[in-house]
Amino acid sequence: MVFTKTDMFVVSYRKVWFILSAILIALSVYAIFVYGFNLSIDFKGGTLTEVKYGERPTQTEVESKVSTLNLGGFSVRPSGDFNYIIRTRELSRGEGLSLIEILNSPVVERQNTIGPTAGSELKSKAIKAITVVVLMIVLFVTFAFRKVSNPVSSWKYGLATIVALAHDVIIPTGIFVFLGHFMGVEIDLLFITGLLAILGYSVHDTIVVFDRVRENLRINQEENKSEEFDITVGKSVKQTFGRSINTSLTIFITLLALYLFGSTATKDFALLLIIGIIIGTYSSIFVASPLLVTFYKLQK
């Protein structure tokens, strides 16, 4: 295969990609610290009531009615064309009923109540799950690449995978915190699920590229060919480029269908995954692989 200078742009211009990613991460972290998470009742506890009207009253009308009940802080958000989602603190049976009553007894689409302890328990469980996934994956990558230690040792493949993984989790989170602040999108259990799915995908994608590096290193060794490490990485990225783009495109197609035609319950989820797939594909090509080269140059 002819391998030209332009094929090396991923590796050669790595500083450009690193700076781009650093800016995105900085913006995300900034958003997380300034706006904070817009947590759903899954984690805070509370009651979510979705009601459906034949003819929907205005939001202010609903808000003023709910406020007469003195339930403390609450939020009213329209959903679809006929529905309102009302979030309140945890309601007792009586309070739940009087809420429906004061809204002129619309059709109750759903009413979910989560106790505060169940919520905080879930939060710690979610954090545990993310930690466990990250640990398991790093161990797995280190194991899978154990035979490759020259010129970059196998744990550095693991390290590059984690950096890409953190990148892929922080940026979508930042975007969702941003959406949460301006459009009321909430961080719920499905969000955590989506984040973990992105995490799995990110590693999946990174491993495919690294696998190619592993193979090329082996071929070079067998053929007794000496090749600069950055050339090997650049070649591997180029060889897997078509596959990376096409695979993300196929997943993107199905997710887009889910976003456009799927249930309202999974819309935010589909959006999160779409963002995650784009960022994940970007990072395995433009972050994880060039990082290997940087690690290599650092040890020289």
Next chain:
Amino acid sequence: MASRKYLYISILLLAIFMFLGYFLILEQKPGARFPFRFGLDLVGGTELIYRADTSRVPNVSGAMQSLKEVIERRVNIFGVSEPLVQTERAGLVSGNTDERLIVELPGVSDIELAKKIIGETPILEFRLEKPNTEEFISTIASGTPVTLDDVFYSAELTGRYLSRAMVEFDQNTGAVLVGLEFTSEGSDLFAKITRENIGKPLAVILDGAVLSAPIIQSEISGGKAQITGNFTPEEAKILVRNLNYGALPVPIILATSQTIGSSLGDEALHSGLLAGEIGLLVLAIFLILWYRLPGLIASLALVSYIILSLTIFKLIPVTLTAAGLAGFILSIGMAVDANVLIFERTKEELKKGKSISDALHEGFARAWLSIRDSNIASIITAVVLFWLGTSAVKGFALTLGLGVLVSMFTAITVSRAFLFSIAPKKETIVKRFLFSNGFHKN
């Protein structure tokens, strides 16, 4: 001939998948043995998650099992179709800090009715009088409230040991009695208590209120007892009902509740299916346009993948939720990845000037390592998610995890057999075009 062998395998696989597809359609008719099981978010209904207080129970798993049975009985009395009652253990595996009882009532969108079905949680217990009660009563001023613990101590006999209660009539006087029947364990305990406490009152306490405190006349063995009292038939009936309800082995507290109207569920199901169909169609068009003949094979493999997954979902059965459908739709995209990896490898081999057949074999062999390693990462994620699981997350994890496994299987069986069997022995420009892909020229 190698390619003939693959031809036979292909025909066999086609037959199997056609049969499975037929099975799927057949089993979707009403009254089928293996219908799809849909989650409450797709059919509407109520989910109640209770936290069980097992702090006072010595045999936790036994108590939870009998709790489950009691609740199942109650739910069945109310005639809810296909209810699901399950317990979730505390501990590292489930990640819970307490024992839980999960009750799913499809079609019940009235949460108050649902709570009534489960019932409030009356606790039945038997207590004995403390030895110095009379002295104690004489020392306090009249009108001072006395707690149960001041007067009685637990006889260790609770509703857990009661198998049932019923209304009975005294054959001589016609007085209304309440008959109790203990389990075998309860019978022994009851015999021991009555033997050791003849002449003393035994208080029957429901939810902290003394129902009656009959004086023990003699040792009662055989596990049957009667509560005498001046009951009207109506009172006795209520008491019996309360006792049967009160036979809950452990107290339960409602932790979360979720009600979904059936219209919302319908919408979620139909739009989920629509999204799946459109996604699949666009995906197939993309694959065929880009990868040509192998793309067609990949689309066929994808259909086989979907048929196989759906069959597994039916047989296990996997409860399909909105999140589960999303996981499945995501896994369709990931299932294509294996094929894409193989085709891209094949393309490289073709470029090196190999014959189509050699390039295909080589493509499979070389793509396998990355398919395996990258999918292991996805499986790890799915397993952890399943462990995290509330029902929504579990549904997602299960469909994603199964999807990844099935996709690996279909990639190495279906795609492989089909591709190898059509690999031409004599090459022409047309055939070479059909097996190439993308914008690249050969």
